[in-house]
Amino acid sequence: MTDDAPDVLGPGWTARTLPLRPDGGSPDPVATLVHRTGSPSRRALLYVHGFVDYFFHTQFADALAAHGYDVYALDLRDYGRSIRDGRPPNHVTDLGAFAEEIDAAIRIIRADHDEVVLLGHSMGGLVTSLWADARRGEGLIDALVLNSPWLELRGSRFERTVFTRVLDVVGKVAPNLVVGKIGPFYGRALHQGTGGEWAYDLAWKPIEGFPARAGLARTIRRGHARVAAGLAVDVPVLLLASDASGPDDAWHDALLTTDSVLDVADMKRLAPKLGPDVRFVEIPGGAHDLALSPAPARDTYVAEVLAFLDARLP
Numbered sequence: 001m002t003d004d005a006p007d008v009l010g011p012g013w014t015a016r017t018l019p020l021r022p023d024g025g026s027p028d029p030v031a032t033l034v035h036r037t038g039s040p041s042r043r044a045l046l047y048v049h050g051f052v053d054y055f056f057h058t059q060f061a062d063a064l065a066a067h068g069y070d071v072y073a074l075d076l077r078d079y080g081r082s083i084r085d086g087r088p089p090n091h092v093t094d095l096g097a098f099a100e101e102i103d104a105a106i107r108i109i110r111a112d113h114d115e116v117v118l119l120g121h122s123m124g125g126l127v128t129s130l131w132a133d134a135r136r137g138e139g140l141i142d143a144l145v146l147n148s149p150w151l152e153l154r155g156s157r158f159e160r161t162v163f164t165r166v167l168d169v170v171g172k173v174a175p176n177l178v179v180g181k182i183g184p185f186y187g188r189a190l191h192q193g194t195g196g197e198w199a200y201d202l203a204w205k206p207i208e209g210f211p212a213r214a215g216l217a218r219t220i221r222r223g224h225a226r227v228a229a230g231l232a233v234d235v236p237v238l239l240l241a242s243d244a245s246g247p248d249d250a251w252h253d254a255l256l257t258t259d260s261v262l263d264v265a266d267m268k269r270l271a272p273k274l275g276p277d278v279r280f281v282e283i284p285g286g287a288h289d290l291a292l293s294p295a296p297a298r299d300t301y302v303a304e305v306l307a308f309l310d311a312r313l314p
Contacts, residue, residue: 004035008081008201009058012037018104020077023097025087031101032081033108036061036071043313044113046105047073050122050150050289052090052182052209054080056200060291063302070113074105076127080204093175093215095223098127099134106140115142115313119305121289122261125149125239126223129274133231142313145305146239146274147290148259150220151227152266154248164221171218179217182209182261183248189255190292196256198292233275236312240304241267242286242293257297261288279308 007013020029034055055073064071075081076098083089109116118141120128125146132144153160187207188194246258271280283301287293290301
């Protein structure tokens with residue numbers, strides 16, 4: 001584990017490299033723990049990003065810090081700051097592997113904080129839900145917040161059934177086979193360089209995305225099956241999503257005021273499957289990443305998160 005160093009987000013931010021167990025790739029994997037420095041607080045929040053993503057959400061972090069939270073974020077192995085030459089970016093064949101860096105981050109944070117909130121966006125919402133279920137009874141976190149979690153495949157019945165069964169075989173024997181790629185439309189709507197509001201590193205979050213490989217698709221679908229079978233997360237859960245879904249395969253005027261990546265109906269349907277204490281909240285006019293929605297939707301998102309935490313944490 002390295003010491004904290006200045007982060008790419010600039011003054012007030014540090015990053016720490018977390019070495020991980022060798023996985024057969026070269027070089028060995030690492031994760032990165034990012035921290036918004038400032039006045040110590042008894043409460044902390046750990047943010048986990050989605051697919052083709054990394055942490056750059058300083059506005060969201062500032063709002064949480066103003067409310068008394070010490071903010072941390074993980075760039076998972078082979079994502080964002082943790083990408084290394086020689087390793088395929090944004091690729092894993094077992095979602096359970098991410099437990100190593102979440103465990104390490106939580107240990108670091110717990111050493112200095114009485115309460116810890118875990119927040120996952122999109123793929124990170126699936127990863128953190130499965131992690132929280134696997135760690136139930138251990139008292140490692142006090143609440144789970146999910147920002148548009150990827151709980152089901154958005155696609156046709158054929159893709160959810162027959163194609164999923166094919167992927168389960170292909171993903172095991174040919175995990176590096178490219179089976180898809182995200183559409184560029186949502187990314188174009190977000191990034192400043194193509195008319196959006198947000199500045200972020202296109203080497204780490206490219207508009208055209210990274211290839212989706214069979215091994216990743218297989219483990220994602222297996223994670224979806226676990227959610228559908230029912231989890232038992234034992235802390236309060238807040239699941240937030242837009243109030244509508246939009247097309248994910250074309251440019252349209254509502255790219256940033258609907259979820260144009262996932263299906264909101266799937267999230268609403270599956271929310272009760274996460275555990276016994278789940279609150280579902282729709283954010284009118286929200287984007288897929290609610291923190292990057294146009295105002296006032298992003299302000300509503302922050303207000304809902306803080307109101308939930310104020311109500312549920314002692």
